[in-house]
Amino acid sequence: MSMISSKIGSLLKFGSSAYMLLIGVSIIITIVVLSIIAPFICPYSPTQRVGPAFSPPSSTFILGTNSIGHDVFSRLLHGGRTVLYVAIISTLMSMSIGIPLGMISGYIGGWPDRFLAVIMDAIYSFPGIILAIAIAAMLGPGNIFNIAIAIAVTYIPTYYRMVRGQVLSIKSTPMVEAAIAIGAPVRVILLEYIFPYVVPVIVVIFSMNIADAILTEAGLSYLGFGVTPPTPDWGYDLRSGQPYIVNAWWISTFPGLMITIAVVGFSMLAESLNELLSPKLRG
Amino acid sequence: MIMTIPMVLLLLTIIFFVLRVMPGDPVRAMVGEKASEEQVRRLREQLGLNKPYIEQYFDYLAGLLRGDLGVSWYYRGMPVTSLIMEKFPATLELAIGGTIVSLLLGILLAILAAYNQGSKIDRAVTLFGIISYSLFIPWLGILLQLLFSVNLKILPLNTRIDVEYVPTKITGLYVLDSILTGNILGFVNALQHLILPSITLGLVLTGSYLRITRNTMVEVLSQNFIKMARAKGLAERDVLFKHALKNTLIPLLTMMGLQFALLLGGAVLTETTFSWEGMGRFLVKMIEFRDYPTIQGIIIFYGLLVAVVSMIIDIMYALIDPRVRY
Numbered sequence: 286m287s288m289i290s291s292k293i294g295s296l297l298k299f300g301s302s303a304y305m306l307l308i309g310v311s312i313i314i315t316i317v318v319l320s321i322i323a324p325f326i327c328p329y330s331p332t333q334r335v336g337p338a339f340s341p342p343s344s345t346f347i348l349g350t351n352s353i354g355h356d357v358f359s360r361l362l363h364g365g366r367t368v369l370y371v372a373i374i375s376t377l378m379s380m381s382i383g384i385p386l387g388m389i390s391g392y393i394g395g396w397p398d399r400f401l402a403v404i405m406d407a408i409y410s411f412p413g414i415i416l417a418i419a420i421a422a423m424l425g426p427g428n429i430f431n432i433a434i435a436i437a438v439t440y441i442p443t444y445y446r447m448v449r450g451q452v453l454s455i456k457s458t459p460m461v462e463a464a465i466a467i468g469a470p471v472r473v474i475l476l477e478y479i480f481p482y483v484v485p486v487i488v489v490i491f492s493m494n495i496a497d498a499i500l501t502e503a504g505l506s507y508l509g510f511g512v513t514p515p516t517p518d519w520g521y522d523l524r525s526g527q528p529y530i531v532n533a534w535w536i537s538t539f540p541g542l543m544i545t546i547a548v549v550g551f552s553m554l555a556e557s558l559n560e561l562l563s564p565k566l567r568g
Numbered sequence: 569m570i571m572t573i574p575m576v577l578l579l580l581t582i583i584f585f586v587l588r589v590m591p592g593d594p595v596r597a598m599v600g601e602k603a604s605e606e607q608v609r610r611l612r613e614q615l616g617l618n619k620p621y622i623e624q625y626f627d628y629l630a631g632l633l634r635g636d637l638g639v640s641w642y643y644r645g646m647p648v649t650s651l652i653m654e655k656f657p658a659t660l661e662l663a664i665g666g667t668i669v670s671l672l673l674g675i676l677l678a679i680l681a682a683y684n685q686g687s688k689i690d691r692a693v694t695l696f697g698i699i700s701y702s703l704f705i706p707w708l709g710i711l712l713q714l715l716f717s718v719n720l721k722i723l724p725l726n727t728r729i730d731v732e733y734v735p736t737k738i739t740g741l742y743v744l745d746s747i748l749t750g751n752i753l754g755f756v757n758a759l760q761h762l763i764l765p766s767i768t769l770g771l772v773l774t775g776s777y778l779r780i781t782r783n784t785m786v787e788v789l790s791q792n793f794i795k796m797a798r799a800k801g802l803a804e805r806d807v808l809f810k811h812a813l814k815n816t817l818i819p820l821l822t823m824m825g826l827q828f829a830l831l832l833g834g835a836v837l838t839e840t841t842f843s844w845e846g847m848g849r850f851l852v853k854m855i856e857f858r859d860y861p862t863i864q865g866i867i868i869f870y871g872l873l874v875a876v877v878s879m880i881i882d883i884m885y886a887l888i889d890p891r892v893r894y
Binding site for chain 1: 573574578579583691695698699701702703704705706707708710711713714718829830832833834836837840841848851852855856863867870871874878
């Protein structure tokens with residue numbers, strides 16, 4: 286018994302991977318659950334004037350009200366829905382383009398691979414949020430789907446590069462060469478021989494991607510290229526409270542705190558998965 | 569370097585053609601509703617907007633090679649290049665400030681962690697690294713403003729300098745220009761304004777430097793030449809800062825290259841948070857005014873900046889590492 290508890294103790298040593306995994310997952314579950322049940326536990330409507338403007342945190346409004354008289358707490362919970370929704374949609378978009386492209390490009394090789402690699406490297410080297418701003422401005426901001434596309438484009442190259450790299454190293458193994466020799470169709474080679482080795486890479490990038498997508502979404506809304514007001518959104522709420530920070534610090538502070546906590550959660554998940562799943566990928 | 573050129577071309581092409589199919593007449597927008605048809609026609613010819621798109625496209629490319637990025641709509645025909653050059657020093661100043669903060673903090677914490685490898689300190693520093701790159705720039709900026717400007721009142725809230733101290737333009741970097749013009753009060757004022765934005769931007773970039781330096785350092789500290797240095801009785805300070813640190817320079821330089829895009833992106837948010845009149849804030853403003861030629865110019869300029877910096881980093885490899893020869 287004492288052996289088991291000491292084993293758990295050493296696994297959960299402060300700052301270790303397992304410890305980070307535990308904290309990261311707890312943060313993520315808490316935020317996801319709160320966002321899902323937001324409509325049932327919110328004391329007020331997030332988009333309606335429910336009290337005087339600028340009331341400080343009190344028993345009626347636990348996190349105070351903003352400049353319009355919205356309840357900050359209710360907006361915070363609903364804001365999580367917007368942020369997570371955009372982050373997840375954009376991540377799924379990046380994955381569904383980046384992963385197949387990386388696999389096919391790496392497997393085929395030759396000039397199509399080199400051509401695609403140059404384009405992907407080019408997008409990769411450009412500042413992500415500036416690219417997202419440009420795309421969001423061209424597509425027309427305000428629409429959640431357009432914001433998701435803008436964020437998705439910036440992350441496609443990350444999947445492409447990592448997946449392609451993994452495919453290139455597995456392609457030359459005797460296992461895959463044998464599969465080619467016995468005449469397995471390309472689809473089977475890609476899906477059954479190569480894909481399982483790509484999965485650990487994808488899992489790590491996925492959690493990193495969500496963390497970055499939350500930051501980019503918040504950044505876009507903060508700069509005014511996000512959702513249309515009065516839709517609750519952490520980045521937008523932070524921005525709208527900024528002119529009043531001297532007298533009403535609570536309007537901006539809490540949405541910003543939520544952004545940071547959510548991103549820390551996904552970063553910790555990514556970091557610990559990276560250490561636990563694929564020690565070779567570190568660095 | 570080579571990889572950013574297709575990016576610049578790709579962006580340019582997309583933005584160029586999207587710009588042309590957008591509804592609304594840019595020339596009409598420039599001269600205003602009261603202008604006559606004749607005036608509109610003349611200006612259109614003057615700007616080359618009466619030519620076919622494909623010809624305009626190659627004109628634009630040719631202009632780009634001469635450093636000409638076209639003219640602004642919002643600023644009634646002002647050259648985009650000179651508008652960008654007016655804002656660029658502010659972004660450069662902030663980028664330098666942010667880089668200094670992130671390198672100093674990253675390297676010092678990395679040495680601390682590597683020296684105490686595996687201890688609680690090491691893990692706390694790793695945790696700090698993760699949290700630092702998860703911080704949302706505007707939030708961090710606002711918290712720092714609340715603490716240092718609103719409550720403690722020891723640093724200015726925002727902008728680059730107080731109006732009375734704005735130095736004569738030499739480089740456009742206020743901190744440097746104040747020194748060059750011998751204005752000590754202006755220098756102090758500009759530096760005070762630079763502190764909070766630099767910490768905000770720098771802190772977010774610290775995590776990556778911290779991690780790469782710590783990992784390299786741990787590896788280096790286990791090597792024989794370090795044992796040798798310790799055996800011959802060198803002070804621990806010299807072992808760490810002279811012998812070990814030198815070997816982290818190359819991975820650090822690689823990281824600086826990779827981080828540059830993040831630095832530029834972070835600067836856009838930092839500039840907005842601190843009302844810092846740089847390129848990022850300018851870009852956001854021009855998007856609001858739908859000044860497409862200026863937006864196009866700024867995006868292309870960012871692309872070129874990334875290209876130039878990665879070239880400089882390649883050259884620096886050769887300077888730092890004697891094994892690299894081109």
